[in-house]
Amino acid sequence: MTERPIRIGLQLQPQHMDYATIRRTAAEADELGVDILFNWDHFYPLYGEPDGLHFECWTMLAAWAESTSRAEIGALVSCNSYRNPELLADMARTVDHISGGRLILGIGSGWFERDYTEYGYEFGTAGGRLDDLAVSLPRIESRWAKLNPKPTRDIPVLIGGGGEKKTLRLVARHATIWHSFSDAETLERKLGVLRGHCETIGRDPAEIEVSVASSPDTREKMYELGARLFTIGVGGPEPDLTELREALTWRDKRNG
Structure with a gap:
């Protein structure tokens, strides 16, 4: 298999800023050459003022599909609990078309209890939410085939x-x-576990792109371990793209 190139993502966290700032920052990142533009799927800020400015994930992705032209777009990550899986599949298909084929479906089982309680979803247990995700993923794939x-x-x-x-x-x-939230030592162990699961079902683990948070201090080590997608997170009120510019320079030098 051809060596997978490094890609750089920007998670533009939709908190503590107005939408004009979000739109302007997304457009700037797109113009700079970011590979993927992410938001996140929450209803309240994760840090800072807990009732600060915040916007919803998927309506924003649809807007980005029209207002950007280069980068792939997606949530890091969408919460499986908040939408019926068939509906989520249809939403993703629609944003895929609006964007001209640039949508990535980022998905996870959910964890932020306030989202659940304030919006009327059952929080349950971590294991139960993962079981729900296991049921939802085949339903999403099945719905895509029917649309x-x-x-x-x-x-x-x-x-x-x-x-x-x-x-x-x-x-x-x-x-x-x-996408792993691990440090380098933990990532190395978990990659071994992932390879074992792939072997069990007969899948080549090289088919799976390894994604991590981008940090100048750990980037080279994560690269050595196999990470190829590095994402920088920025939020409001004044998102700073200095680190993104540095990471894009590193990407271009590394990729040759």
């Missing part, structure tokens, strides 16, 4: 999380991209 028109491409599926018994098994079976 008219079909997606413009095989929509890449990014699964976030590192649970070794359940999450990484789902990654092996369903994911195009795995």
Whole structure:
């Protein structure tokens, strides 16, 4: 298999800024050459003022599909609990078409309890939410095959999380991209677990792009371990793209 190139993502966290700032920053990142533009799927800020400015994930992705032209777009990650899987599949297919085939379906089992309680979803347990995700992923894939028109491409599926018994098994079976929240030492162990799950089902683990948070201090080590997608997170009120510019320079030098 050809060596997978480094890609750089920007998670533009939709908190503590107005939408004009979000739109302007997304457009700037797109123009700079970011590979993927992510938001996240929450209803309240994750840090800072807990009731600060915040916007919804999927309506924003649809807007980005029209207002950007180069970068792939997606959530890091969409919460499986908040939408019926058939509906989510249709939403993803629609944004895929609006964007001209640039949508990545990032998905995870959910964890932020306030989202659940304030919006009327059952929080349950971590294991139960992962079991729900295991049921939803085949339903999403099945719905994509039934939609008219079909997606413009095989929509890449990014699964976030590192649970070794359940999450990484789902990654092996369903994911195009795995996003790990681990440090380097933990990533190395979890990659071994993921390879084991892939071997069990007869899948080449090289088919799965390894995604991590980007940090100048750990980037080279993560690269050596096999990470190829590096994402920088920025939020409001004044998102700073200095680190993104540096990471794009590193990408271009590394990729030759």
